[in-house]
Each structure stands twice: as C-alpha cells, then as structure tokens.
Amino acid sequence: MRKEEILTPQELEAEARLRADEERWIRENFPDIVGQHPNLLGALQMARMAAEDGECTVLLTGETGSGKELVAQAIHENSCRRAAPYRTVNAASLPAELADSLLFGHEKGSFTDAHAATRGILREAHGGTVFLDEIQELDLRVQAKLLRFLQDHRVIPLGSVGEPWEVDVRIIAGSNENLLDAVAAGRFRRDLYYRLNVLPIEMPPLRERKEDILLLANHFLAQFNEAKGCDTALSPEAAAALMAYDWPGNVRELRNLMERLVILCRNREIRAEDLPREIVSGAPELEERPLRTLREARAVVVAAFERDFIYRQWAAHGFHVTRTAEALGESRQWLSKQLRKYGLTTSVGRRARPRLAP
Structure with a gap:
C-alpha cells in the first residue's frame, strides 16, 4: 500500500512542508553544494x-x-567550531617520515633539520576542525x-x-576508496576505521545523479560568466x-569544463562540437542519430525545464496544489495532470528530482 493511501492529506502536506524546510536549510547553509538528487540530499x-x-x-x-572537501568545510562552518581554525590535510601528500611531525609537531633537535620546535597541525587547529x-x-x-x-585528545x-598537550579538535x-578494502x-x-x-557520509558520484548535471552546469556557467564578463549558455545539443x-572526474571535472567553455566560447552558445570528444562520443543520441533535428533536441530540454520549474513552484508553495496552480496562472486540473506527467508526488524525498535545462 502506498504512503498516499495510508496518510491523510493533512499529514502528507505536513511531511512535504518538512522536507521543503530541510531542503531550504541545505540551500541556505550549504550554498556551494548544488543538487537535488535524493542521494545527495540524504x-x-x-x-x-x-x-x-x-x-x-x-x-x-x-x-x-565528488565534493568531500566542500562538505567537510560546510560542516565546520555550520558548527559551533566555526570561529576556530579549519585545516585540510591530504594524507597522500604527506611523506611517511614527515607525517608524524606535520600532524603532531616536533621538538627542536628531534631529527635531522629539526632546527626549531613546531606545534603541528592538530595543535594549530585547537578548537576547530581538521579534514584528513x-x-x-x-x-x-x-x-x-x-x-x-x-x-x-592528547598530542605528544x-x-x-614532557607532558602531552590537551587538544580539542574535531x-x-x-x-x-572503501576503507574496509584497505583494512x-x-x-x-x-x-x-571503527x-x-x-558518522559515515557517502557522497554519490555524478553519474548516479544525472538529474543534477544541468543544474550544476548552469550554476558553474553563471559563476564564470559573472567572473569573466561573458554571456555563454548551453545549446540543447x-x-x-x-x-x-x-x-x-565528477563535479570537479564538470566545473573545470564549464570554465574552459566560458573562456573558449565567450559570448556565444556552447554547441556540441565545442565539447571534448570523450563527452560527445558518450551521447548516443548525437552519435547514433546524426540527423536528429534541433526541434527534437529543444523539446527534450524544454520538457526538462518545465518539470523543474513546476517542481520549484510547487515546493515554494508548500506542495499545495491549489496555491501553486494559482501562482502559475493555471487550473488545479492542469497542474495535477502535469504532476502526474512528470512523476512528481508529495513523497518528493523518494522521487527523482527534476533536472534543470539551460
């Protein structure tokens, strides 16, 4: 039996409002992390x-x-430790013979070239957060x-x-990689490991949240257009x-590509032929159907945009169908039909989020 058949309309609406409030909090407090896929939101x-x-x-x-460093910094900046230092350390860049000293510090003369004592990263971040x-x-x-x-929580x-130093660091x-494999x-x-x-948090790869690709692409385009004084947009193809x-390469690869395209295309539309070969070859529609018309391509993207726009308006009005229809200037019957067409229900947290078209 579906949840919609168990809960009352009031309970469903209350649940939808709660989810909308949670998503609003994420947008406001994690502004650099963009996406609507349920796995990312989770x-x-x-x-x-x-x-x-x-x-x-x-x-x-x-x-x-996939965004681990962004999430780590967002956790720090939204915690009670936000006023204290935040340090990032890439363990792969730490030479084995120096890792101990860099993290925990050393005394003068403790090894060759130790000409002065150092505090180490953990002591320097006292009261704050260290991302390893x-x-x-x-x-x-x-x-x-x-x-x-x-x-x-002691550093030697x-x-x-001498006596160890008491250090308060998260x-x-x-x-x-899966640490259990390393174990x-x-x-x-x-x-x-244990x-x-x-509190384990798994960041989903971009290929598993396809709905977020255009949302992210447009987000990065807007950033780089503003920074470079350009007006570049994606074509449907x-x-x-x-x-x-x-x-x-996940989100980092997409971000770097958008920056490159803004530089190369500047104030014109980004076409499929502007993309790297490995990306175009991965698009079966473009490879297998070379005669696909612009009208067909535009219809796909317009439908994605319409779905996204309807979802955003619905969420903004607390998932209330009548109020949303009035805001859109349409009838309740029309909106209900569109919600069914695009597979949008009040159990939004368990449904795929709409993708954003250019």
Missing part, C-alpha cells in the same frame, strides 16, 4: 546533523571530485598515533619527553551530451 542531511553535533568524528567517502583527506594513504605508524589521539610532539576523515589489504588499521566511522556522459 548525504547533506547527515552533514547537517554532523554540523549540529559539533563533536563526533565524521567519515566522508566518495570518488575523487585520502586518509587511507596515512602511514601505519602515524595511524596508530592518530588512533590514540582520537581516544584521549615527536621527540617530546576530525573529519575523507577517503576515495583487508593490511594498509589500514581496523580499530582506526573509531573514524562514527550540448546539454544532451553532458547528460549522457558518465563524468569519471
């Missing part, structure tokens, strides 16, 4: 809980370029020391014989090619 809801908690360790997983990205690359000896820190600088760890391979400590995995591509 991850951001977890990030909101992490921000409101302010203390628990967070494990962010997801492919390279690609943590699976951290040297096993340093993993043991990090585990101890997570247990007692390399070469120190750790957010990031990884672009099985003997590259990562199992006990450290200590980090207090280019939009279709972006939608068909799998984006192995």
Whole structure:
C-alpha cells in the first residue's frame, strides 16, 4: 500500500512542508553544494546533523571530485567550531617520515633539520576542525598515533619527553576508496576505521545523479560568466551530451569544463562540437542519430525545464496544489495532470528530482 493511501492529506502536506524546510536549510547553509538528487540530499542531511553535533568524528567517502572537501568545510562552518581554525590535510601528500611531525609537531633537535620546535597541525587547529583527506594513504605508524589521539585528545610532539598537550579538535576523515578494502589489504588499521566511522557520509558520484548535471552546469556557467564578463549558455545539443556522459572526474571535472567553455566560447552558445570528444562520443543520441533535428533536441530540454520549474513552484508553495496552480496562472486540473506527467508526488524525498535545462 502506498504512503498516499495510508496518510491523510493533512499529514502528507505536513511531511512535504518538512522536507521543503530541510531542503531550504541545505540551500541556505550549504550554498556551494548544488543538487537535488535524493542521494545527495540524504548525504547533506547527515552533514547537517554532523554540523549540529559539533563533536563526533565524521567519515566522508566518495570518488575523487565528488565534493568531500566542500562538505567537510560546510560542516565546520555550520558548527559551533566555526570561529576556530579549519585545516585540510591530504594524507597522500604527506611523506611517511614527515607525517608524524606535520600532524603532531616536533621538538627542536628531534631529527635531522629539526632546527626549531613546531606545534603541528592538530595543535594549530585547537578548537576547530581538521579534514584528513585520502586518509587511507596515512602511514601505519602515524595511524596508530592518530588512533590514540582520537581516544584521549592528547598530542605528544615527536621527540617530546614532557607532558602531552590537551587538544580539542574535531576530525573529519575523507577517503576515495572503501576503507574496509584497505583494512583487508593490511594498509589500514581496523580499530582506526571503527573509531573514524562514527558518522559515515557517502557522497554519490555524478553519474548516479544525472538529474543534477544541468543544474550544476548552469550554476558553474553563471559563476564564470559573472567572473569573466561573458554571456555563454548551453545549446540543447550540448546539454544532451553532458547528460549522457558518465563524468569519471565528477563535479570537479564538470566545473573545470564549464570554465574552459566560458573562456573558449565567450559570448556565444556552447554547441556540441565545442565539447571534448570523450563527452560527445558518450551521447548516443548525437552519435547514433546524426540527423536528429534541433526541434527534437529543444523539446527534450524544454520538457526538462518545465518539470523543474513546476517542481520549484510547487515546493515554494508548500506542495499545495491549489496555491501553486494559482501562482502559475493555471487550473488545479492542469497542474495535477502535469504532476502526474512528470512523476512528481508529495513523497518528493523518494522521487527523482527534476533536472534543470539551460
């Protein structure tokens, strides 16, 4: 039995308003993270809980370029630690012999070239947050020391014989691989994995949230158009090619491409032939149907735009059909038909979000 058949209309409307309020909070407090896909919104809801908690360790997983660093910084900036330092460390860039010193500090003379004592990143971020990205690359000896820190929040600088320093720092760890695989391979400590995995957040790859591709593309185009004084837009054919591509580099790859296209195309429409070959070759409509008309391409994108516009208006009016229809200047019957046509229901959190056309 469907939820719509169990709950009363009032309960359904209250649930829809709650979801709309949650999505509004995300848009206002995580403005740099763009998307409407349920998997992304679920991850951001977890990030909101992490921000409101302010203390628990967070494990962010997801492919390279999926937005882990943006989410880590958003968690910090929306937490009670926002006024304290935020530090990002890429474990893959830490030489094994220096990782201990860089994180925990060292005393003068503790090793060759240690001409002065250093505090280390953890002490420098006292009261704030440290994001340890690609943590699976951290040297096993340093993993043991990090585990101890997570247990007692004390820092012992390399070469120190004095009392440990009490440090209040929240750790957010990031990884672009399944840490349990690293544990099985003997590259990562199992006990450290469980200590980090207090609040896991998985960032979905862009290929699994196709609905967000055009939303992100237009978001980046607007940013770069404003920064560079340009007026560049996507053609329907280019939009279709972006939608068909799998984006192995995720959001970062899309962002970099939009910047390149604004530079190259400047004040004209971005056409399919302006896109890299690997993107055009991934669009079956463009490859298999070379005679596809502009009218057909435009119809696809216009339908996507209409669906997105209706959804946004519906959400803005608390998912109230009559009020939304009045705002659109249409009848309630017309709007109900469009909602059915585009598969939009009051259980919006479990439905695919509409995609944004250029």
